[in-house]
Amino acid sequence: MPLLTNVPKIKFKPVREVVYEYLRDAIVGGHLMPGTQFTDSQIAGEFHVSRTPVREAVQKLEAEGLIKRTPMKGNVVTGLSPLELVQIFAIRKALESEAVQYAAFLRTHQDLEAMRSALDEAQQVFRTLPEEQCQEAYIPLAARFNRALFDAAHSSRLTDLIWIHRELLDRYRLLRAVASRRPIESLQIREQLYSLIEAQDSEAAGALWARHIDGSYRIWTKFAHIPEGAARYLAEPPA
Amino acid sequence: MPLLTNVPKIKFKPVREVVYEYLRDAIVGGHLMPGTQFTDSQIAGEFHVSRTPVREAVQKLEAEGLIKRTPMKGNVVTGLSPLELVQIFAIRKALESEAVQYAAFLRTHQDLEAMRSALDEAQQVFRTLPEEQCQEAYIPLAARFNRALFDAAHSSRLTDLIWIHRELLDRYRLLRAVASRRPIESLQIREQLYSLIEAQDSEAAGALWARHIDGSYRIWTKFAHIPEGAARYLAEPPA
């Protein structure tokens, strides 16, 4: 009888994944700024590995849109233009609202519990901590709620796409900026959403989340001083 | 003075792309059936190339969800379960409705012309050809219209995602089956859509397309004898 069950199998991590994750975290975490140029050989040299696995890692990053490869010029960390940011918000809105509708249909009791526990801890935070510390403590809890929320859709295709697009924005700490603006409102929205999902009212849940994203977008455009021209597509949402 | 202008530069095509495109077309075109197993070495042998570029092609196919790689078991062409098909329809609905809304905002005169010409040719087809031949002739024209439609959104991120998900379904000739069921209705919807986009009524255009996708889905579930349980998420669309 083994002492532990469900011990995660110790995986041999391919070099390409180590490199991929390192670069990805560096870009998303803001250490590699947009515009930074580098070549496969450089990376290979610094990791003391050959270029083949680096190539593969870089190809994956390119497919996800985090870097751009231009022939004979090397790789460059992509900066997102205002227009692209708008487009990503639009994609998020479409995908996340759909996922929320699914979540309301398909949520299990485990899903509800996972969301509930994140909300309870957040409520606890706001009751006990002074306002300045709330923001810092709330952010990871909101992230946990979101994770549970999208998992409740039980569609890995949908959730994978959602997280890829969230990460594109993470790089700019946009979501963080938005969340920390009005943490209490953010929590209230999630409480409402929880009720709707518990009640399986998928239509209202999807609509609430769509409005929430429009709201985030509006806050962020002010925060980042986005030119009006680029902003209009979502700032006055068409639907 | 050169004889021709805008001659497309003859590109050296990397082996990985040749392999990628070949496999992709074979899978999407139905020649490689779901469940078919193969290894990198096999492919490399048949193309008389080394395994590295094949690996890269296969990784790309995996990222797009066309094949699955399981350690020590080789690669296998993915079959899509009924649930996955439903999920892909849901993703399509979310992305394509969003794109249509964008298209209504951002369409240029060139975009309108491209759509118009596909529609005109289709009208011509229905006026001149007997009904049986219409279906065959209409399908590529509908595809051309769709291409112009999504291009009008001027968001490569959005359109790339859309085509990837359409291709996942192409494999089963689902869209073809749906389109050829009622080609005239299909054309009428596109004519309506064209008017709405020309009038920049993005709300109505998005809603029309969302309904169209729900409709396609319903036709297809009948056509493919999908079990009710899996069908319900979209057959009675939540929104």
Added chain:
DNA sequence: AAGTGGTCTAGACCACTGT
């Protein structure tokens, strides 16, 4: 013409499978 970046080959190596 030299240099750089990108790609491919051949083969070694290692992890896992099944006898």
Added chain:
DNA sequence: CAGTGGTCTAGACCACTTC
């Protein structure tokens, strides 16, 4: 413990850039 599949290395090669 041989066999197979998956990964990596080292280096050759070629396309393109720059001097």
